[in-house]
Amino acid sequence: MAPMASRGTLVLRAMIRSPETIGGLVLLTALVLLALVGPSISPWAYDQKDFTALLSPPTAEHWFGTSQIGADLFAQTVRGMQKSLLIGLLVAVISTALAAVVGAFAGYFGGWADRMLMWGVDLLLVLPGFLIISILSPRLRGSGFVVLVLLLAVFGWMLTARIVRGLTVSLREREFVQAARYMGISGPRIVLRHIIPNLSSFLIIDGALNVSGAIIGEAGLSFFGFGVQPPDVSLGTVIAAGAPAAIPHPWLFVFPAGVLILIVLSVNLIGDGLRDALEGRS
Amino acid sequence: MVKFLARRLLNYLVLVFLAASLAYGLAATALHPRANYEERNPRPPVAAIDATLSALNLNDKEPLLQRYGVWVAGVLRGDFGRTWEGDSINEQMGRRMWVSVRLLFFGVVLGSVAGVLVGAYSGLRQYKPDDRAITVVSFVVLAMPTFVLGTALAIGATWLNRTLGVSFLSITGESTPGLEGGFLVTLADRVGHLVVPTLTVALGQIAAYSRYQRSMMLDVLGQDYVRTALAKGLRRRTAMLKHALRTALIPVATFFAYSFGLLLVGSTFTEKIFGWHGMGAWFVDSVTRQDTNAVAAVSLFSAVLVLLAGLLSDVMYAALDPRVRVS
Numbered sequence: 001m002a003p004m005a006s007r008g009t010l011v012l013r014a015m016i017r018s019p020e021t022i023g024g025l026v027l028l029t030a031l032v033l034l035a036l037v038g039p040s041i042s043p044w045a046y047d048q049k050d051f052t053a054l055l056s057p058p059t060a061e062h063w064f065g066t067s068q069i070g071a072d073l074f075a076q077t078v079r080g081m082q083k084s085l086l087i088g089l090l091v092a093v094i095s096t097a098l099a100a101v102v103g104a105f106a107g108y109f110g111g112w113a114d115r116m117l118m119w120g121v122d123l124l125l126v127l128p129g130f131l132i133i134s135i136l137s138p139r140l141r142g143s144g145f146v147v148l149v150l151l152l153a154v155f156g157w158m159l160t161a162r163i164v165r166g167l168t169v170s171l172r173e174r175e176f177v178q179a180a181r182y183m184g185i186s187g188p189r190i191v192l193r194h195i196i197p198n199l200s201s202f203l204i205i206d207g208a209l210n211v212s213g214a215i216i217g218e219a220g221l222s223f224f225g226f227g228v229q230p231p232d233v234s235l236g237t238v239i240a241a242g243a244p245a246a247i248p249h250p251w252l253f254v255f256p257a258g259v260l261i262l263i264v265l266s267v268n269l270i271g272d273g274l275r276d277a278l279e280g281r282s
Numbered sequence: 283m284v285k286f287l288a289r290r291l292l293n294y295l296v297l298v299f300l301a302a303s304l305a306y307g308l309a310a311t312a313l314h315p316r317a318n319y320e321e322r323n324p325r326p327p328v329a330a331i332d333a334t335l336s337a338l339n340l341n342d343k344e345p346l347l348q349r350y351g352v353w354v355a356g357v358l359r360g361d362f363g364r365t366w367e368g369d370s371i372n373e374q375m376g377r378r379m380w381v382s383v384r385l386l387f388f389g390v391v392l393g394s395v396a397g398v399l400v401g402a403y404s405g406l407r408q409y410k411p412d413d414r415a416i417t418v419v420s421f422v423v424l425a426m427p428t429f430v431l432g433t434a435l436a437i438g439a440t441w442l443n444r445t446l447g448v449s450f451l452s453i454t455g456e457s458t459p460g461l462e463g464g465f466l467v468t469l470a471d472r473v474g475h476l477v478v479p480t481l482t483v484a485l486g487q488i489a490a491y492s493r494y495q496r497s498m499m500l501d502v503l504g505q506d507y508v509r510t511a512l513a514k515g516l517r518r519r520t521a522m523l524k525h526a527l528r529t530a531l532i533p534v535a536t537f538f539a540y541s542f543g544l545l546l547v548g549s550t551f552t553e554k555i556f557g558w559h560g561m562g563a564w565f566v567d568s569v570t571r572q573d574t575n576a577v578a579a580v581s582l583f584s585a586v587l588v589l590l591a592g593l594l595s596d597v598m599y600a601a602l603d604p605r606v607r608v609s
Contacts, residue, residue, distance in 0.1 A: 126585045127301040128543040132308060134569050135577055139312045216427045220551065223429045224566050243433045243555070247440050257430045265425035 014277035021273025027266035031259070035085055038078030046079035046233055048072065058251055065251035067241065077256045080235040083228060084215050085263065087149055091214035094153035096160060096207040100199065103164025104191045108172055117165060121158045129155025130217065137226035145228055148221070152214050160206050164199060171195055201278035208271035212264040219260060235260045283600050283607045290596050294589040298582070305581030306353055306574075307346065313572040315340045315366040338364050340574055353578065362582075363575035365568075371579050374564070379583060381456060382560035386549055388476065389483025396484070397491025398534060402527050404492060405499025416492060423489035428548040432482040432555040439478045450474045454557045479556045483549055494537055498530040505529075528602060535598040542591035546584045 016022065044050065044062070049070040053059075056066045064073035106114040133151050140147055171177060172195075180190050196203075215235075221227030222236025223243075230237070235256055242252030315338075319331045326334075335341035339352045356363055362371040400416060407413040423431070439451040452458070452475045461471055502508060503526055511521040550562030561580050568576035600606045 122297055123301055123304070125540060125543050126297050126588045127305055127581060128547050128584075130544075130547045131305070131565070131581060131584070134565070135305065135308045135581075136312045137569065138314065138572060212425070220427055220429065220547075223427075223551065224554070224569075226569070239430065239433075243429065246433050247437055250437060253433055253437070257433070260427070260430060261422070261425045264427075265421060268421060268425060 011277045018273050018276060020269045021277070024266045024269025024273060027262060028270060031081065031263055031266065032085065035078055035081035038081070039075065042072065042075045042078065044072035044075045046072070046075040047231060048075070057249075064255040065249075067252060068245070073238075073242075073251060073255055076233055076238050077235070077259055079233045080238045080256060081259055081263070083145065083232060083234040084218060084236070084260070087145060087152070087218045087228075087234070088211040088215035088263075088267075090149045091152045091156060091218075092207050092210035094149070095157035095214075096203055096210055098153065099157040099160035099164055099206075100196050100203050101191075102157070103161035104168045104195045104199070105188075106161070107165035107168025108191050108195060109187065114165065117158070117161060121162045124155065124158050130220065133221060134224065134226045137221070141229060145232055145234075148218065148227055152217055156210065156214060156217070160210070163202070163206075167199055167202065168195055171198055201274075205271055205275045205278060208267060208274055212267040212271070215260070215264060215267075235263075286600060286606055287593070287596060291593060294592055298585045298589050301585040302357070302578065302582040303350070303354070305585075306350060306578040309574045309577040309581070310342075310346055310349055313569070313574045313577065314342065315572050315574055316342055318366055318572060334368075338366065338368060338575070340366060353575070357582070362579040365576050366571065366573045371575055374576075375561070375579055375583065378559060378561050378564050381558055382549065382553070382562060384456070384476075385479055385552065385558055385560060386483065386545070388480045389549070390487065390545065392480065393484035393487025394491055394538060397488040398495050398531065400488060401492035401495025402499050402522075402530070405496040405503065405530075406522065408500060413496075417496075420489035420492050423485055424493070426486075428482065428486060428551040429555060431485060432479075432552050435478050435482055435485075436555065451478055453478050456558055479552050479558065482552045482555075483545070486548060487545065490541065491534065491537075495530065495534055498533050499526065502526045502530040532599060532602050535595045535602060538598070539588075539592040539595035543584070543588050546587060 039046070042063075050056075050062070050066060050072065051070050053062060053066050054068060054070045056062055058065045062072050062074065064077055066072055067076075102113075102117060106117040129152075132155060133148075136151065140151075168191075177190060177194055180194050185193075218227050218234060219236030219239065222234050223240040225240070228234040228237055238256040239253065239260065242249075242256060246253035316331060316335060319326055319334065332341055332343065336344065339349055339356075341349070353363060360372070362375060364370060365374070404413045404416045426434070436453045439453055443449050443451055450470075452471075456472070456475050457468070458471050458475075461468065463471075507529075508521060508526050511525040512518065516525075546562070549560070550565060552558070553560040553563040554566060561583055564576060565580040567573075568580065
C-alpha cells in the first residue's frame with residue numbers, strides 16, 4: 001500500500017489542478033513583484049514632479065503618463081500598490097484572527113459574549129463600517145495609515161466571527177471536543193487547540209477574501225479623501241486624483257484602476273481556488 | 283406569519299434606534315462644526331459662535347448627552363434639526379431622499395432579478411461554455427469597486443456617444459437644466475440620465491447575486507426532492523422552477539437583507555461620480571463640512587432603508603418557505 005499523502009499535499013494537488021488558482025497565483029506574484037521592484041526601475045520617484053511634462057500621455061519617459069501637476073503615474077501607481085497590498089494583508093490578518101478568537105469563544109461558551117457578538121453584527125449591518133470610519137475620518141487626519149488599518153480591521157471582523165460562531169456551535173457537540181472536555185482540559189484551551197485548528201480551512205479562505213475586501217474598502221475611503229492622507233499614496237488616492245479627468249485623459253484612471261482590479265481579481269481567484277481545494281468541492 | 287413579521291419589526295426598530303444613536307454620538311464627537319465658524323474672516327467673537335452653535339444644538343461645550351437628548355426629542359417629533367449654516371435638514375432630506383430612491387429602485391430591481399435569473403441559468407448549465415463566460419464576467423465585475431465601475435461606464439458612455447454621434451446617454455445629474463419640451467422629451471431626457479448610473483448600481487448586484495444564486499442552485503440540484511419531482515414525471519422546466527429555484531431562492535432572500543447596507547455605501551460613490559444630489563452625496567459632503575446633524579440624518583435614513591430591506595426579505599422568506607408561515 002502506498003503511503004497516504006498528507007492533507008497539505010492533497011490540498012496543494014487540488015489547487016494545482018485548477019487553472020484559475022494558478023492564474024491567480026501567477027498574477028498576484030507578478031503584481032507583488034511589480035510593487036516591490038517598480039520604484040527602483042522607474043526613472044521617477046512618486047513624489048517627484050516633471051514640470052516639463054504636465055498631463056503627458058504614456059511615453060518612453062513616463063510609462064503610465066503624468067498628472068496635471070507632472071507627477072509620474074507609474075511611480076505613483078507602484079507606490080500606491082505597496083501601500084494597498086500592505087493594508088490589505090494587515091487588515092485581513094488582524095480581522096480574521098480577531099474573528100476566529102471572538103467567534104469561537106462566543107460559540108463555545110454562549111452567554112452574554114455570544115449575545116453581544118450577534119448584536120454587534122446586526123448593528124454593523126444597519127450602520128456599515130464604511131460610514132462609521134467616514135464619520136471618524138476628520139479626527140484621523142495626520143495619524144498615519146496604521147490607525148486606518150486598525151479601524152478597517154475593527155469593523156471588518158464581525159461577519160466572519162458570526163460564521164465562526166455558527167461552525168463552533170456545531171463543533172462543540174463533536175466527539176473530539178467532548179473527549180477533550182472529559183479529559184479535563186479547560187474551556188479556553190479547547191477553543192484554542194481543538195476548535196480553531198478545525199476551522200483552519202474556513203479561516204484561510206476567509207482570510208484570503210478579506211484581503212481583497214480590505215483593499216477595496218481602503219480604496220473607497222481614500223477615494224472620498226477619508227482614508228490614506230497625503231503625502232502617503234494608495235491606489236485609492238491615485239484613482240481619486242485621476243477619476244474626475246478620466247474622460248479627456250484616460251491614462252490618469254486606467255492604469256491605477258486596472259492594477260486595483262487585477263489585485264482584487266487575483267486574490268479572489270486564489271480564495272476561490274482554496275475553497276474548492278480545502279472543501280473538496282470542484 | 284403576522285406574529286413572525288411583527289417580532290422582526292420590533293427587533294429592527296430597536297436596531298435602527300441604536301444605530302442612529304451610535305451614528306449621532308460618533309458624529310457629535312468626531313465632527314467639529316465650530317471650526318467652520320472660526321475659519322470665517324473676520325473671525326466672529328467666541329460668545330457669538332457659542333450662541334449660534336447652541337441655537338443649532340451643535341455646541342461642543344454643552345455635554346454630549348444633553349445635545350443627544352435634544353436631537354432624539356427632535357427626531358421623535360419628525361424634526362432632524364438644522365445644518366451648521368442653519369438650513370432645515372427636513373427640507374433637504376425631503377428632496378434628496380427621492381433622488382436616492384429613484385437611483386436605487388431601478389438598480390436594485392434590475393440587479394436582483396437579473397442576478398437571480400443569470401445565476402440560476404448558470405447553475406443549470408454548469409461548466410458549459412455559457413456558464414464559464416458568465417463566471418469570468420462576474421469575477422471581473424466583482425473585482426471592480428463601485429467608483430472604478432462607475433468611472434469606467436462613464437468613459438464608455440462618452441465614447442459611445444461620440445462614436446454614434448448622439449448625446450442620448452448623459453453622465454451628469456438627473457436631468458438637463460432648462461430643457462424645453464413636452465412630456466416625451468422630458469421623459470427621454472430623464473431616461474438618458476438614468477441609464478448609466480442605474481447600470482453602475484445594477485451590474486455589481488447582478489454579479490454578486492449570480493454567483494450566490496449559482497452555488498445555491500448547485501446545492502439544490504443534487505437534492506432528492508428535485509430527483510423525485512423529475513421521477514414523478516414533471517416536465518424539467520416545472521421541476522426546475524417550482525422545486526429547485528424556489529428552494530434555492532430562500533438563502534438569497536437573506537442575502538438581500540445582508541447586502542443592502544453595502545449597496546447603500548456603493549450608491550454613495552455612484553451619486554458622487556454622476557453628480558446626483560442624493561443622500562449618499564450629501565453624507566460625503568456633510569462629513570467634509572463637519573455637519574453633525576446632516577450626517578446623523580443620513581445615517582438614520584440608511585438604517586431605515588436597511589430595515590425596510592430586512593422586512594422585505596423576511597416577507598420573501600415567509601412567502602417562499604411555508605414552514606415560517608405554519609409555525
